[in-house]
Each structure stands twice: as structure tokens, then as C-alpha cells.
Amino acid sequence: MSDLEIGLYSFPALLIMIFLRVPIGLAMFVTGLVGLYLVTGGNTVALSRLKNETYSTFSSYSLSIVPMFLLMGHFATLGGMSSALFRAAEGFLGHRRGGVAMASIGACAGFGAICGSSLATAATMGRVALPELKRYGYEGGFSQATLAAGGTLGILIPPSVVLVIYAILTEQNIAKLFLAAFVPGLLAALGYVLAISIYVRLNPDAAGTRPAIPMGERLKRLGAVWPVLLVFVSVVGGIYGGIFTPTEAAAVGALGTALIALANGGLTGKTLIESFMVTAKSTAMIFFIVLGAAIYNGFLALTQVPQEMSTWVVSQGYAPITVLLVILLFYLVFGCLMDSLSMILLTVPIFFPVISALDFGLVDLITMQHEAARAALASVTDLAPDVRAEIEALIAAGAEIPRELQRAIDIRVTEGVVNRIAAEQTAIWFGILVLIVVEVGLITPPVGMNLFVINAMDKATPMLQTYKSVLYFVGSDIVRVGILVAFPAITLFLL
Amino acid sequence: QDVTLKLHQFLPAQANVPKLILDVWADSIEAASDGRIEVERYPSMQLGGRPPELMDQVIDGVADVVWTVVGYTPGRFPSTEVFELPFMVTDARAASAAYWQMYEAHMQEEFADVHILGTWVHGPGMIHANQEITTPDDMQGVKIRGATRQVNTLLETLGATPVGMPVPAIPEALSKGVIDGTTIPWEVTGALKVPELVDYHTEFEGAHFYNVTFVLAMNKGVYDGLPDDLKAVVDENSGLEFSVFAGGTQSDADGPSREAALDNGNEIVTVSEEAAEAWRVAAQPVYDKWLAEMTELGIDGQALIDEARQLMADYEG
Amino acid sequence: MLGRIVEALARLLALLGGLVLSALIIMTCLSITGRWLNGVLHSDLLEGGVLSTWLLALGIGPINGDFELVEAGMAFVIFAFLPITQLRSGHASVDIFTARLGVTPNRWLAALWSVLFAAILILISVQLWAGTEAKMRYGETTYLIQFPIWWAYAAALVGACVAAVTAIYVALARVAEVVTGATILADGADQ
Numbered sequence A: 001m002s003d004l005e006i007g008l009y010s011f012p013a014l015l016i017m018i019f020l021r022v023p024i025g026l027a028m029f030v031t032g033l034v035g036l037y038l039v040t041g042g043n044t045v046a047l048s049r050l051k052n053e054t055y056s057t058f059s060s061y062s063l064s065i066v067p068m069f070l071l072m073g074h075f076a077t078l079g080g081m082s083s084a085l086f087r088a089a090e091g092f093l094g095h096r097r098g099g100v101a102m103a104s105i106g107a108c109a110g111f112g113a114i115c116g117s118s119l120a121t122a123a124t125m126g127r128v129a130l131p132e133l134k135r136y137g138y139e140g141g142f143s144q145a146t147l148a149a150g151g152t153l154g155i156l157i158p159p160s161v162v163l164v165i166y167a168i169l170t171e172q173n174i175a176k177l178f179l180a181a182f183v184p185g186l187l188a189a190l191g192y193v194l195a196i197s198i199y200v201r202l203n204p205d206a207a208g209t210r211p212a213i214p215m216g217e218r219l220k221r222l223g224a225v226w227p228v229l230l231v232f233v234s235v236v237g238g239i240y241g242g243i244f245t246p247t248e249a250a251a252v253g254a255l256g257t258a259l260i261a262l263a264n265g266g267l268t269g270k271t272l273i274e275s276f277m278v279t280a281k282s283t284a285m286i287f288f289i290v291l292g293a294a295i296y297n298g299f300l301a302l303t304q305v306p307q308e309m310s311t312w313v314v315s316q317g318y319a320p321i322t323v324l325l326v327i328l329l330f331y332l333v334f335g336c337l338m339d340s341l342s343m344i345l346l347t348v349p350i351f352f353p354v355i356s357a358l359d360f361g362l363v364d365l366i367t368m369q370h371e372a373a374r375a376a377l378a379s380v381t382d383l384a385p386d387v388r389a390e391i392e393a394l395i396a397a398g399a400e401i402p403r404e405l406q407r408a409i410d411i412r413v414t415e416g417v418v419n420r421i422a423a424e425q426t427a428i429w430f431g432i433l434v435l436i437v438v439e440v441g442l443i444t445p446p447v448g449m450n451l452f453v454i455n456a457m458d459k460a461t462p463m464l465q466t467y468k469s470v471l472y473f474v475g476s477d478i479v480r481v482g483i484l485v486a487f488p489a490i491t492l493f494l495l
Numbered sequence B: 001q002d003v004t005l006k007l008h009q010f011l012p013a014q015a016n017v018p019k020l021i022l023d024v025w026a027d028s029i030e031a032a033s034d035g036r037i038e039v040e041r042y043p044s045m046q047l048g049g050r051p052p053e054l055m056d057q058v059i060d061g062v063a064d065v066v067w068t069v070v071g072y073t074p075g076r077f078p079s080t081e082v083f084e085l086p087f088m089v090t091d092a093r094a095a096s097a098a099y100w101q102m103y104e105a106h107m108q109e110e111f112a113d114v115h116i117l118g119t120w121v122h123g124p125g126m127i128h129a130n131q132e133i134t135t136p137d138d139m140q141g142v143k144i145r146g147a148t149r150q151v152n153t154l155l156e157t158l159g160a161t162p163v164g165m166p167v168p169a170i171p172e173a174l175s176k177g178v179i180d181g182t183t184i185p186w187e188v189t190g191a192l193k194v195p196e197l198v199d200y201h202t203e204f205e206g207a208h209f210y211n212v213t214f215v216l217a218m219n220k221g222v223y224d225g226l227p228d229d230l231k232a233v234v235d236e237n238s239g240l241e242f243s244v245f246a247g248g249t250q251s252d253a254d255g256p257s258r259e260a261a262l263d264n265g266n267e268i269v270t271v272s273e274e275a276a277e278a279w280r281v282a283a284q285p286v287y288d289k290w291l292a293e294m295t296e297l298g299i300d301g302q303a304l305i306d307e308a309r310q311l312m313a314d315y316e317g
Numbered sequence C: 001m002l003g004r005i006v007e008a009l010a011r012l013l014a015l016l017g018g019l020v021l022s023a024l025i026i027m028t029c030l031s032i033t034g035r036w037l038n039g040v041l042h043s044d045l046l047e048g049g050v051l052s053t054w055l056l057a058l059g060i061g062p063i064n065g066d067f068e069l070v071e072a073g074m075a076f077v078i079f080a081f082l083p084i085t086q087l088r089s090g091h092a093s094v095d096i097f098t099a100r101l102g103v104t105p106n107r108w109l110a111a112l113w114s115v116l117f118a119a120i121l122i123l124i125s126v127q128l129w130a131g132t133e134a135k136m137r138y139g140e141t142t143y144l145i146q147f148p149i150w151w152a153y154a155a156a157l158v159g160a161c162v163a164a165v166t167a168i169y170v171a172l173a174r175v176a177e178v179v180t181g182a183t184i185l186a187d188g189a190d191q
Ligand code: NA
Pocket: A111, A112, A113, A114, A115, A116, A117, A153, A154, A155, A156, A157, A158, A159, A160
């Protein structure tokens, strides 16, 4: 068997293990180890790698964001931020048809801005909002579907643990990825609100109503949201304002939420220990998958599978957009079975080289030159009239501006610069699209982690009812993916 | 082919060192062995782990050949630090030659676990910052990323604030103002987009501000297991001549990057040999500290310094 | 009895991990503050003043090697978080295909995989020990603070060993569940 064949056979082997309920991190770890043994013809390499690999994977500075953000989410809940968010959103929207559900989405979006995990967002807001939805006569399945979908905003709206992992895997800038996720995240929230209004129109009995509350009370509730705003601004603002790196931002956020929770009595010795235990479980779960992926991906690299695969796809001459859609469809299907983080860690090292090798025409040399030149011409005053005229003529003719003329107006848009920008934009765009489709996987039946978490909170509602209602939200997700594929600028314009 | 060598290193394949040095080395081994040796190239840490682990990877046989920065594993190869001292090296070729000769004479024990193929240093180490730096006074409180333990000691001695971070983090840290500058040779500035992120570059006439040592190392068992004729092929492509070629090539790659910075409209501050005197004086404690550390390890640091100076002078003369 | 000891050990490690994580968070925040103050004191407005010179002489600035401390500390934190995850079946898995198999086959699978997991964690601990020993032998240090790397390896090793012990206990309990048909370990979620 050639190395390449061993690499290819490892996929079905791995899937069989995973479907036989082997913990995903363990399955990747074992497949990688056995693969290394087969490819290198002995156990020296496999064993030697283990001497340093566990330590070096776990001691990653960038990955240290993960437990810090997870802890921050717990402290935020202890500090009463989740209920403050829900009360504020409910105050403004509660009296509308489906309003309390819409408020839940709004509160999830707000909580997503200070929490990096979908499960944590779903669980936290579920605890706050489920009883309220029940009180106002909302149907159980609908309520649960709403909160499961709202939970996905936790990883879509920055900060986001999954985006951090993607950034590390593809060596992209974490801050830029966060920025790119922002508008798609807001679009998601908007889409869910639309899904709710369609749902209550078609199923008028699914939601009750309540009378409006006075504006003064609403504003008072809004005022109670300030800690959320403070944390969000200092974390996200700190990253973009150049005050600190993403890891430092996570530390600031965790300490800030801890202090707020301490001030309002939510953080005690007992709840602190509880936070440690819950954070410990999610953190170790994530890192063990990261470790398994590191071993498995090291083995795959040795077999040359990722390189061969991208060479093959490019040589087939498929349209880039076709390749992209096939990959996204793959994620959607597998998302019904696997959790998002495992999927990213397992597949991005294989798909990313393929996507990077394709040209999606996201940036164009001439357009970029002309944009830069127009801006420069508008600000430069001491330019010789004939040079100005020459450049303007080139712009009008849609032609390339030569190096010397660019120099005259102090711009430098070369092929190399444009290629680098194109590579980065492709990576970011693909990352956001993948993030969204795996996030859809969290709410697609049968395996949707968010659905499980929420359903476990209210045993009176059968899972099937939740499955039915959640399809409206899945539909809204699919429409959004279509929009983002068709218009890359929605994702990229902020960069 | 008879033998496959996995060559593992931390830079992307299109960076200067892989493209201009390692590929040339690998190609020439493949050609000289009539294809009986194949060198599989794994750039960007594709075989896993992080750059500081490259040395262990080649010792343990995870990779057969690695290119690594000696300073990534501080404390393990103390003698090599003689070439990392401030204002020690004037020419990368001379230093690489001296480094190889001294490796053969004194450092084999430190590198006993591997088979060394080449030893070299990069071109002039220098400062790239978002403020003008001409005298040691300008360094006070400036946050600068240092390349190795020695560079950090140097920065601290000069009154700057050394900030530790891995190489890929430099662009982001510069763009966010987390650091005010970084120490790297010209040759790597392109890949890290440094000219776009800073306005000033401070270079020194004569001796280099600092330097970094590299090795190309092979797994001992793999080397010993080669048949004699293939061993001869490897030997022909390693040693003094290869080390000088590597150091020289890497140093020559500085030119185009310097041009690019000028093209970008950046200002290059050149500290003259006379003006560098103030810097040398300010940097003297680095020597004292290093000598004391070597004494503690039972190494005669002064002898290493003298010998390195002599060998470099011999090469240049 | 054995169960309670393992339980206590796993909780203790998770608690220690949480405390170290908190310490790293606080240290990072202090370092940011120091870096910021250092910048302010060096600003044109304050540079050279008596107070700022005095404060700078005190060494106000970022914590030297904060980045290395986070790395070394995180390795311990993650390993310390492993035992409780092991004990509570906290690892992600896909049970959609096995859900229909019924209780006994599922118990068999659980037993089989927990034995495999224990074997892997033992292997990880043994190799991490080899790594620790190698770092000790080579005298490798971190590059700013220059503390020996093997200290951090050794701390991580403690977590790894407890994780291995926990995994062995879990494996034994799962096998016992298959043999006796009784439920010994509570299953996964929400504890
Ligand atoms: Na979030």
C-alpha cells in the first residue's frame, strides 16, 4: 500500500470509529498514530512525536483564548448579564406577535457578543428565557427551536471559539476574522426574527401575547444592560483599538466579568468552583479534539493527501464556485451528524488547500489600482496637470496604471500586493461560510448539539416537536448562506 | 530511489531560505546521488509541532533533516551564542566559515545527538521600528520583539522593553501597536510585511547589531545507516563550503528587501562606525553577562570570542 | 471507596487548573496595565519627570515573559482539566448510529472505548515523562525568563498521570458494568 492509499483509507476508518461512538478526539488520535506507524514503518516516529506534541499543543498561546472566553461566559451569567439582556429585549418586543421569541433572539445576540461558545449561549439563554416563553403561552417545540437557533449566534457574533481555531489552522488574523463575522452574525439574528414572524403567522396558536409595558420601564431595563456593553466594548474595542492582542482581550474580558459578578454577588466561592468544573469539561473536551487533530493531520501531511487532493481538484478544471458549493453541502450534511469543532479540525486542513488554490475573483488588480488612484488624486494637490490627466485617462479607459505613475501619486498597487490580498480575503470568506454551515449543523436534526441541550431543560416537550419547528430557522440559515456566497462583499467590506 | 529524507522546517516553501538554500541543497543531493536519495520537503512545520521542537524531532527521527534556529532551544547549545553577541559579526560568510570551523573544533559535544550538515548566520541583524532610532538613548522604553535569548538580553541592556512573541505574531503586534518595533534581518521583512507596518529601519555600518545562528541537522542513525557512497554524497554537500554558501546566500537576499523598503518610502537610518561606538559601549554588559554564564557552565567564553574573531579575520584577510 | 478517591482527585486537579487559569488571567491583565503605564510614563508629557523616572526605575512595565508564563501555565491547566472530563464522560462523541443498538451493545462499546482511552492516556503520560526527562537532560530554558522548560513539562505530567489513573478507573467501572449489568458511573451530561 502506498502512503497516499494509507492516507485515503484513513477517512473511512476514522468515520467508522466515530460512528461507533469512539470519542472524536480519541478516534483522530488513534487513527493518526496507527497511520504514522504504517507510513513510517515503525513506532519510533509515532512515539517520539508524543514526547513533545501533547505539551506543545496544550501550551499554545493563541489557544489559551478558549478557556478564558469560556470562563468569561460563565462569569457573565453569574453577573446577571444574561437575564438583564433578556429583560431589556423583552421590554421592547414582548407585546408584539412572537415578540418574546424575538426578544430571546435579541438577547442571544447580545450574549453572543460576550460569549465565545454556541452551547454556552444556548444553555444560558435557555435557562433565562424558557420559563418566560412558557409563561406567555409559547408552544414548547417553537420555544426550544428559537433558543437553539439563537444559541448559534454565540459563535457567529465575535468573540468566537470556533473562529479562533479556524484562524490558527489557516494562519489567518484572528481580529480580521472576528470583524468579518460581524455583519453575517447580525444578518443571522435578523433572519431568525423573520423566521419567527413567518412561523407565528402560519401557526397563530404557537405564541401568546401580553400587553405593552410603559416606555419608562423599558428604558430602565435597557439601562441595566451596561455591563454587557462595557465588556463588549473593552474586549472587541481593545482588539481593534490596538490596545491588546486577542488573547489579552480574553483575559481582560474574563477578569472584567468576574469583577462585575463579584460586585453584584453572583460570584461566590461555590459558584467559582462550579465555573471551574464546567469550564474544565468544555476546555479539555475541545483540547483533546485539537490534540487528536494535530496527530491525525501530521500523519495526513506525511501521506501527501491534502496536496494531491488540491492538485487533483485544480486539474479537473471545475468552476471554483462549484467546488465551494460542494464543500459547503458536505459540511451541511455532515453537520447533521457531527459537532462543529470536530468538523473544522478534521476537514479544514484538507479543504483549505483546495480552496486556496482556486481563484474566486474576489479582488481585481485594475479595480484596486483605480480605487487607490482616485482616492490619491482627490487628496494630492501639487501634482503636475499632465500627470493627473494621464492617470485620469487611464482610469477612464479601464487600463492598468504603470509603476512610475503610481509612484507619482504615492500609491503602490502591484500584482503581488493584490494576490496577497486575494489569498487573505478568500481565506476569510471561506472561514465565515464554513463557520455558518457548521453552525447550522448545531440545529439540524438528528444530531444538533444545541437542540439536545435545550430539549434537556424541558422534558415535557418531545424532541420531534422541536425538530419540526427548527426547520424554519434552518431555512433562514440556508437562505443566508446563499446570500453570502453570492455577495462576498457582505463579509469582506469591513476589512 | 533507495533513501527518502524528510526535510522539515518552519518557513513557507517560497521564503528565501527554503527557496534559495534548502531546495538548492536538496536538489544537488538528489542529482549527485543519481536519484537514489530523494529529499521530501515539508515546509511550515507540516509534520507537526512548533519550531522549538525541530531539534528534538531530528534527534528522535520524526524528521530526517531539519533546519532550525539554534536560539529556539536556549540553554542547549551555549557555545554557538558566541556568534550571537552584539557587534561580533561583520560578514555572514566569514562568520559562517568560522562557525563551522569552531563547530568541528569545540561544539561537537553539544551537538552529539545529531549529525550537523551546515552551520551559518544571517545577514546584519537590525531594528525596524515606528520611530526613528539613531542612538542608544532612542531605545529607552521602546517595546521591541527580540529574536533570541541573546537579543532580548541586548535589548534589555540598552533600556528597551523586550517583548516575546513568535515570528508569525509580529505583523499583527506591529499593526496594533502592541510592539513599537522588531529585530530581524532585511531578508525576512518582506514575508512579514514589516515595511508596510513601520516607517524606520536602523542598520549599522561595520559589525552587525546582533546575529542569529542556524544549523542544518540530520538524524544520526539515518546518516550512519547510509551506504558509504551515499554518505559521501551527503558529505560533499555539507560542511564548510555549504555553510559559507548558506550564510552568503541568506545575507545576499537582504538587498531586494532593502530596496522594497525604500520603494515603500521608508526611512533607513544608517549608524556610522564612529556613531556605533556609543552602542558598543552600551552593549558591553551583554558580553560581561555572557562570559559569566559561560564560566558557570565551565566554558571559556573569552577564548571562544578570541578564536571566532581570529577565524573571521583570517577568512576576510 | 476507590470511586470517591478518584472523584476527589479529579475535582482537586480541576480546581487547581481553574486557579492557575485565573492566575494567568490576572497576570496578563497586570502585564497589559504595566505596558500601558510604561508607555504613558515615557510619553513626551511625562518623560524625565521626577515621579515618572522614579516609577520607571521601579520597573513599571509589562511583566517580563508574560507570554511564556501563559504557555507554560496553559499546558498544566489543560492536563489538570482532563481527569474530570474523563470521569464525567465529557468527551464529544456521535451516538446517533449506536442509539438503536440497545443497552447491552452500548455498554460493550463504552467499555471497549474506555479501555482504549485509558491505554492512550497511559501512553501519553509515559511519553510525556520521556519528554520531561529529555528537556531536563538538555537543560533547555524558555527564552525570556529562562526557567527550565522541564518544570512546565513536569507540572503537565502531574495532570497527565491523574488523567491516566482516572481513565483506568473509568475503564474498570465500564467493564464491571458489562459484567454485572449494574450502573456504576452516572452518564455524561449536566453534572
Ligand atoms: Na460570540
